[in-house]
Amino acid sequence: MIKAVRGTRDLLPPDTDLWNRVDATVRDVFARYNYHEIRTPIFEDTQLFSRSVGEETDIVSKEMFTWEDRARGQSEKAQSLTLRPENTAGVVRAYIEHGYDKKGTLQKLYYVGPQFRRERPQKGRYRQFFQIGAEIIGPPSAGSESPLRDAELLEMLASLLDEVGLRGWQLQLNSVGCAEDRARYNQALREALQPVVHQMCADCQRRAETNPLRVLDCKVPEDQPIIEKLPRILQYLDEPCREHFAAVRAMLDAVSIPYTINERMVRGLDYYTRTTFEFTHGGLGAQSAVLGGGRYDGLSESLGGPKAPGIGFAIGEDRLILGLQAEGEKPAENLQAYIAPLGTGMNMHALKLARELRRAGVSADLGDESFRLKKSFELAEKAGARFIVIVGENEVAAGQFAIKNLESGEQVQVPRAELAAYLKK
Numbered sequence: 001m002i003k004a005v006r007g008t009r010d011l012l013p014p015d016t017d018l019w020n021r022v023d024a025t026v027r028d029v030f031a032r033y034n035y036h037e038i039r040t041p042i043f044e045d046t047q048l049f050s051r052s053v054g055e056e057t058d059i060v061s062k063e064m065f066t067w068e069d070r071a072r073g074q075s076e077k078a079q080s081l082t083l084r085p086e087n088t089a090g091v092v093r094a095y096i097e098h099g100y101d102k103k104g105t106l107q108k109l110y111y112v113g114p115q116f117r118r119e120r121p122q123k124g125r126y127r128q129f130f131q132i133g134a135e136i137i138g139p140p141s142a143g144s145e146s147p148l149r150d151a152e153l154l155e156m157l158a159s160l161l162d163e164v165g166l167r168g169w170q171l172q173l174n175s176v177g178c179a180e181d182r183a184r185y186n187q188a189l190r191e192a193l194q195p196v197v198h199q200m201c202a203d204c205q206r207r208a209e210t211n212p213l214r215v216l217d218c219k220v221p222e223d224q225p226i227i228e229k230l231p232r233i234l235q236y237l238d239e240p241c242r243e244h245f246a247a248v249r250a251m252l253d254a255v256s257i258p259y260t261i262n263e264r265m266v267r268g269l270d271y272y273t274r275t276t277f278e279f280t281h282g283g284l285g286a287q288s289a290v291l292g293g294g295r296y297d298g299l300s301e302s303l304g305g306p307k308a309p310g311i312g313f314a315i316g317e318d319r320l321i322l323g324l325q326a327e328g329e330k331p332a333e334n335l336q337a338y339i340a341p342l343g344t345g346m347n348m349h350a351l352k353l354a355r356e357l358r359r360a361g362v363s364a365d366l367g368d369e370s371f372r373l374k375k376s377f378e379l380a381e382k383a384g385a386r387f388i389v390i391v392g393e394n395e396v397a398a399g400q401f402a403i404k405n406l407e408s409g410e411q412v413q414v415p416r417a418e419l420a421a422y423l424k425k
């Protein structure tokens, strides 16, 4: 038997009803904040990711689905392609490719779609997963560097999670400064690690060489006392970065968005500058980050584009759904009517009635005249319908239908013309 590939899964009803409700809510929120949708390809030139996410990151060095694409004709050349592990790089590529900087305005773009990383699968971690993300990007003259962008984005996220119905989230906030700050901080970390690193785990010993920032990400209990004593990034920010971060925090305070400063938060992508953040949720176990994001002021230039500071985030939709389910969220049963034709020749009349009702906005499912009444009732209950509508010869002739509320058991006769309104109320 052929099964779904390791780390991938089928999303099935009734869960998909919850997914669709989340999608509809976030699209509505994005519209209110004046974001518009962008759809970029699911695969891109491999270099796009190595140059943006970073050669040294786990994502690029271990987790990408990459293949050599053969040339099919003389006019094509073979090239290395990769299933997108994230969508920020694709959005910035599109921004540059379509000359968006010439518009001179901020671009506020959102996306919803699958991403691919060859990680070790576990609860909340898949090889194909879904992200809901957004980016604000534009020339500095359009205000793209302003701390107001950061604060407005975080305020939107808090509202979005509230509207989707996720309770008990926590915002973890940090600033990683600019490239020069990070170079100084890395140097300080290297120096602080040098006398102690031999006591640490093998991963940390390697990280101390290649990318000392990643040491902060270590989960090994024995290493924690050492990590606690390492220098902190916020002490290494230059004056403009310090002021930027202070302004973001002051605005979050002004709109009463609670947050915790977490100087150990290391995001797994290299393009970040200044503000970085994650929203975590207790119901998710080890994979507690529902979403992550931050500022990426030099990303466009590193891809050969114009100066275009930006900030964005991506929600792990799989994790958001797990969080909602952990809080007891159930997809709404929304079938309003089960239409049960009763007796030979009644299918046609049931179809006509179903058409009328559905066109009037009633959700309705349709049985079959070959079913006995008892079976129709059972099927109506299984379908989660609120009402069953019996379509027999007498009903059609009288223009009046027997309907039963399957929750209360109440049974009434309703004239055809009033049926849709009755079923919807």
Ligand code: HAM
Residues within 6 Å of the ligand: 085, 086, 087, 088, 117, 119, 124, 125, 126, 127, 128, 129, 130, 131, 133, 134, 135, 268, 269, 289, 290, 291, 292, 293, 294, 295, 311, 312, 313, 314, 315, 316, 317, 318, 319
């Ligand atoms: P990221 O932190 O790599 O950031 O991913 C964002 C979110 O995607 C995570 O917080 C998590 O919820 C979800 N996620 C990541 N990997 C998996 C997985 N294997 N299975 C399930 N969910 C996963 C980014 O991707 C950045 N592009 C975010 C961003 C946008 N930064 C600026 N703009």
